[in-house]
Amino acid sequence: MAQFLFNLFAAFTLVCALGVVVNKNAVNAAMCLLLALVGVAGLFVALNAYLLAFLLLLVYAGAVVALFLFIIMLLDTKGEQRPGLKHASLVARLFAAALVGAGLLSFFARSRLPEPALGPASAAVGAELKLYAYQLFTTYLLPVQVIGFLLLAAMLGVIVISKKLDAAEDAP
Amino acid sequence: MNLEAVKLAAANNSWGALFPELMLACIALALLVFEVVLPRKQHRYIPDLAIIGVAFTLLGLFLNFDSASLDSETFNGLLHHDHAGQVMRVFFLLSALLVCVLARVSLAKRAVPRVEFSHLVLVITAAMMLLAQSSHFVMLFVTLETVTIGFYILVSYFRTSAASLEAGLKYLVMGALSSGLLLFGIVLLYGAAGNPALPMHSANAMHYRDLAAFLAANPHNFVASVGIVLVLAGVAFKIGAFPFQIWIPDVYQGAPTPVTAFLAVASKAAGFAVLLVLARDVFASYAWLVIPVLTLMAGATILFGNIAALTQHNVKRLIGLSGVSHAGFLLLGVVAAASGAAMATGAVYFYLFAYLIASFAVFGVMTHLAGADDSDQELEHYAGLAKDNPFLAAVLAVGLGSLAGIPPLAGFMGKLFVFIAAFQAGARWLLALAAAGVAISIYYYFGWLKAAFFESLAPSPDGPARPERTPVGFAAGLALSVLALGSILLGFYQGPLGQWLTLK
Numbered sequence: 001m002a003q004f005l006f007n008l009f010a011a012f013t014l015v016c017a018l019g020v021v022v023n024k025n026a027v028n029a030a031m032c033l034l035l036a037l038v039g040v041a042g043l044f045v046a047l048n049a050y051l052l053a054f055l056l057l058l059v060y061a062g063a064v065v066a067l068f069l070f071i072i073m074l075l076d077t078k079g080e081q082r083p084g085l086k087h088a089s090l091v092a093r094l095f096a097a098a099l100v101g102a103g104l105l106s107f108f109a110r111s112r113l114p115e116p117a118l119g120p121a122s123a124a125v126g127a128e129l130k131l132y133a134y135q136l137f138t139t140y141l142l143p144v145q146v147i148g149f150l151l152l153a154a155m156l157g158v159i160v161i162s163k164k165l166d167a168a169e170d171a172p
Numbered sequence: 173m174n175l176e177a178v179k180l181a182a183a184n185n186s187w188g189a190l191f192p193e194l195m196l197a198c199i200a201l202a203l204l205v206f207e208v209v210l211p212r213k214q215h216r217y218i219p220d221l222a223i224i225g226v227a228f229t230l231l232g233l234f235l236n237f238d239s240a241s242l243d244s245e246t247f248n249g250l251l252h253h254d255h256a257g258q259v260m261r262v263f264f265l266l267s268a269l270l271v272c273v274l275a276r277v278s279l280a281k282r283a284v285p286r287v288e289f290s291h292l293v294l295v296i297t298a299a300m301m302l303l304a305q306s307s308h309f310v311m312l313f314v315t316l317e318t319v320t321i322g323f324y325i326l327v328s329y330f331r332t333s334a335a336s337l338e339a340g341l342k343y344l345v346m347g348a349l350s351s352g353l354l355l356f357g358i359v360l361l362y363g364a365a366g367n368p369a370l371p372m373h374s375a376n377a378m379h380y381r382d383l384a385a386f387l388a389a390n391p392h393n394f395v396a397s398v399g400i401v402l403v404l405a406g407v408a409f410k411i412g413a414f415p416f417q418i419w420i421p422d423v424y425q426g427a428p429t430p431v432t433a434f435l436a437v438a439s440k441a442a443g444f445a446v447l448l449v450l451a452r453d454v455f456a457s458y459a460w461l462v463i464p465v466l467t468l469m470a471g472a473t474i475l476f477g478n479i480a481a482l483t484q485h486n487v488k489r490l491i492g493l494s495g496v497s498h499a500g501f502l503l504l505g506v507v508a509a510a511s512g513a514a515m516a517t518g519a520v521y522f523y524l525f526a527y528l529i530a531s532f533a534v535f536g537v538m539t540h541l542a543g544a545d546d547s548d549q550e551l552e553h554y555a556g557l558a559k560d561n562p563f564l565a566a567v568l569a570v571g572l573g574s575l576a577g578i579p580p581l582a583g584f585m586g587k588l589f590v591f592i593a594a595f596q597a598g599a600r601w602l603l604a605l606a607a608a609g610v611a612i613s614i615y616y617y618f619g620w621l622k623a624a625f626f627e628s629l630a631p632s633p634d635g636p637a638r639p640e641r642t643p644v645g646f647a648a649g650l651a652l653s654v655l656a657l658g659s660i661l662l663g664f665y666q667g668p669l670g671q672w673l674t675l676k
Contacts, residue, residue, distance in 0.1 A: 110394045114369035138181035139248045142190075143314040146299065149197060150318040153295050157325030160288045 006046045013039030026072045030065055037061045049126030184248045189241035192233050192261055193298040196268075199225035200294035207287045215287065219279075222290035223272045223647075226297075230265045233258070245307065249379050252307035259521055260304035260445045263528065267438040268297040270532045273651045274430035277642060278539045278546070282330060289329065293434070296322035300438060304445040309358045309378040312446065316354070316410075319442065320347045323435060327427040335547035339426025346409065346419040354406025360399030364390075380454045388457040397461050403450065404465060411443035411499045414472035421480075424492030425547050432488060433535035436495045441524045444502055448520060451510040459510060466507045471602055474500030474609040481616050487538060487549045490616060491531075494575065497609055498527055504599065504606055505590040511597035519589035526574065526586035526662060533571030533655040536648060537564050543639020553638045557624040563644060563652075565624050570656040574663075576617040577610055582662035 016039055019032035037060050044053035125135055136144055187194065199222060206218050241253045271293055279286055299318035306312045324347065328340025358378070364370070365377035365386040372389035374382035387396060409416040424432045455462045477497030484490040502523055509516035541557070541564070542549050558565040574583035587610065594603050644652070 107398060111398065113364060113367050113393075113395055116368040134178055138178050138185075140250075140310065141182075141185050142247045142250055142302075143310055146302065146314050146318055149200075149295050149299070150314070150321055153292055153318065153322050153325065156288050156291065157321070160285050160325060161328060161331050163285070165283050165285075 002046060006043065009039050009042035009046060013043065027069065030068045030072060033068070034061055034065045037065070044126065047126075051129055051132055052126040181248050184246060186241065186246045189239070189244075189246045189251070189253055190302075191236075192229050192265070193301050195225070195229045195232065196294045196298040196301075199229075200291045200298070203287050203291050203294075218287045219272065219276060219290045222294060223269065223276075226265060226269045226272060226294070230262070230269065233261055233265065247311075249376070249381075250308045250311040251302065251305050252380075253305055256445070256448075256517070256521070257305035260441070261301045263441055263524060264297050264300045264304070264438055267434060267441075267528060267532070268293055270536075270651060270655075271430050271434045271438075273647050274433060274532075274536060274539045275428075277645065277648050278428055278430050278542065281542070281544055281642070282332070282546075284329060289326070292322050292326055296326075296434075297438070300442045303442050306446075307380045307449075309362070309380075309383075313351075313355065313358065316442075316446075317351065319439065320351065320410075323347075323431075323439065326431040326434070327423060329431065330428050330546055333426070333545065333547060335426040336428065337426075339423045342419050342426075343423045346423075350406050350409030350416065353402050353409070357399045357402030357404075357406060360395050360402065364393055364395040364399065380449070384454045384456065387455065391457050391460075397458060400455050400458055400461060401465060404447075404462070407443050407447050407450070408469060411440050411447065411502070412473075412496050413469045413499050413503060414476050414496075415469075417473070417476065417496045417499075420492045420496055421484075421489045424495070425486055425488045428546050429488070429535060429539045429542055429549075432492070433532060436491065436535075437528050437531050440495065440499060440502075441528070444506065444520060444524065447506055448509055448517060451506055452517065456510075463507060463510055466503055466510065467599065467602055470500050470503035470507055471605050472500075473497065473503060474606055476500075478609045478612040478616075482612065484616070485551050486547075487551060487554075487620065488547065490551075490620065491534065491538075494613060494616070495531075497613060498575070500609065501587060501590055501606060502527075504594050504602060507599055507602065508590070508593040508597035511599070513593045513597040515589065516593035516597065519586075519593045522666070523586035523590050526582035526659070529655050529658045529662065530571045530574035530581075530583050533567050533652060533659065534575065536652045536655065537568045537571070540564055540642045540644060540648070541639070542642075545639070548639070551620060551623045552627075554620065554623040555627040555638075561641065561644075563649070564641075567652045567656045568624055569621055570659050572617045572621055574659040576614050578614075580660065580663045582659045585663055585666060 013036050016032045016036035020029045020036060023029040023032060037056060041053040041056045041061070044050070044056065125131055202225075203218055203222055206221065207215060210218070237258055239253075239258075242258070243254055245252050272290060275286075275289055275293070279289060296319050299315045299322070303312065303315040303319060306315060324340055324344050327343050328337050330336035361383060362377045365374055365383050367373055370386070370390055370393070372386045374386055376382050377386065387393075390396065405416065408414075409419075412420045424436065427435060451462050451466060474497055477493050477495070477500055481490055481493035481497065484493060502520055505516050505520035505523060509520065538549060541553055554568075557568070570581065574581040577584045577587045591603060591606065594606070
């Protein structure tokens with residue numbers, strides 16, 4: 001049953017992710033992204049990582065995709081007609097698709113890991129808040145601090161790339 | 173997890189071992205505070221504070237070079253401090269210092285925010301220093317992302333220029349793709365090494381030592397080998413090795429010149445620091461896979477970089493593609509290190525230092541010759557440089573000569589060491605290819621020198637005018653003289669640096 005659910009959610013995620021890429025309408029693409037994230041949350045639940053599933057739904061599916069939709073509506077983008085494919089580019093695409101297909105086939109054919117004998121499962125770190133928080137604030141304290149700087153840099157970047165230049169301060 | 177284990181883990185977070193990174197982080201935050209507190213008129217002095225801060229951090233690092241935490245693991249195995257890590261710390265601090273000096277010249281030509289630039293350079297530098305010392309894939313990925321996100325911003329920093337924005341977007345897409353490949357690889361390795369049915373499996377499979385032990389016990393696991401190839405591909409994006417070099421010319425051309433220098437030198441060096449540890453230590457028992465992959469990559473990179481650089485007229489594209497070929501030479505050193513040549517690791521580090529010194533000399537000259545449109549730097553703009561400004565022309569000659577590997581200069585010694593290491597490792601045909609690459613590279617480097625020294629100032633009446641050359645200021649002049657002298661001295665006498673780099 002768990003295996004079936006895992007496969008189901010994985011297939012669902014993949015189909016929705018494909019929908020994000022091929023959809024010409026930006027709103028539809030964002031909705032496909034939402035569904036793909038729900039699929040990933042399902043995968044997390046199947047792996048007993050309830051906390052991660054919850055956070056994913058809350059932050060990404062809830063906040064980030066909503067933000068995407070706002071921006072898409074603000075920009076009012078229309079699906080553009082794509083230029084016709086050149087012959088060479090079509091051949092290149094087919095070749096790339098064949099390469100990816102061959103790679104995936106060989107991976108499915110050869111990547112058999114032995115099934116572990118499953119004992120009583122130890123609690124997954126992503127299962128509950130307390131365990132997760134202990135890990136974040138002890139073992140992984142340094143990466144958490146680094147990510148703090150990453151977020152600060154990202155925020156500064158948004159400001160620097162979009163703010164109005166100050167005539168007195170930023171002049172050459 | 174009981175409370176004792178938590179306390180033990182917390183006690184292992186020895187922040188004292190990270191004082192250079194902490195210094196940089198504090199300076200970076202202080203810059204932002206200064207911007208808020210100081211009156212507007214004094215804002216233009218804030219980037220100078222960053223330069224002074226980095227210089228003092230470098231001094232502090234030199235004073236504590238053989239620190240107590242050497243050869244120990246801190247932060248529960250996330251970091252491993254060793255001699256190579258100290259060397260890379262010095263490397264990144266030096267490049268940050270030079271980038272800040274170049275940025276003073278380059279940013280003065282356009283209307284851009286200045287303080288944030290210094291802040292980002294410092295944050296990226298600190299992250300690269302941690303990256304070079306990480307011994308855990310979580311740490312590796314987090315620091316790599318910090319570096320990459322900082323670079324997305326820096327590359328598109330001249331946002332009023334279309335070329336800069338285009339470069340930022342291209343770097344964003346390619347960077348996301350490479351992060352994806354790297355993550356796929358890490359996940360496959362983690363999944364294989366965490367499987368309880370396999371010998372030497374580990375609950376902490378992201379840690380390099382546990383992973384290496386697992387790989388040694390399972391020398392032909394298919395899933396693990398796919399993971400290894402994907403991790404190598406992710407790192408190859410960062411260093412710009414052959415099948416993953418596609419972003420280099422456009423991004424290097426569009427980015428502001430100091431950022432191009434930072435990207436070409438420090439980002440590439442960070443990639444090589446990671447690659448050395450992975451190929452030599454972690455993936456050592458998969459040498460049957462790693463060495464052929466890296467050998468092919470090195471050969472193709474040397475050929476592609478040199479041949480593609482032959483036809484370039486834009487000097488930023490030229491130096492970008494020649495940087496691809498340098499990545500190929502460095503990969504040759506990594507192949508030698510992975511095959512167990514004794515001096516290969518030291519040779520790679522020496523090459524990186526020689527490359528740093530020579531590249532920043534050339535980028536310094538480029539910064540002074542660039543006009544308001546930073547992406548438009550053509551070979552023709554160098555005409556008559558030797559008559560106009562003999563100092564810049566001399567620095568350019570030394571820098572390019574060192575990059576080309578002309579005998580008495582540092583670049584020659586770097587290439588020589590790498591080639592000797594490759595000879596010891598028995599990579600004969602790759603060595604022949606590299607020698608051919610050097611011969612090709614001399615052609616385009618000397619084409620550039622020819623433009624600067626032998627072409628007269630005869631601006632065509634209907635052609636676009638050459639951009640105004642910036643006069644050399646005190647700080648930039650000092651930095652350029654030191655770099656040129658360093659390139660010459662290091663070619664004759666490697667004594668302390670050579671020992672220092674190969675010391676175990």
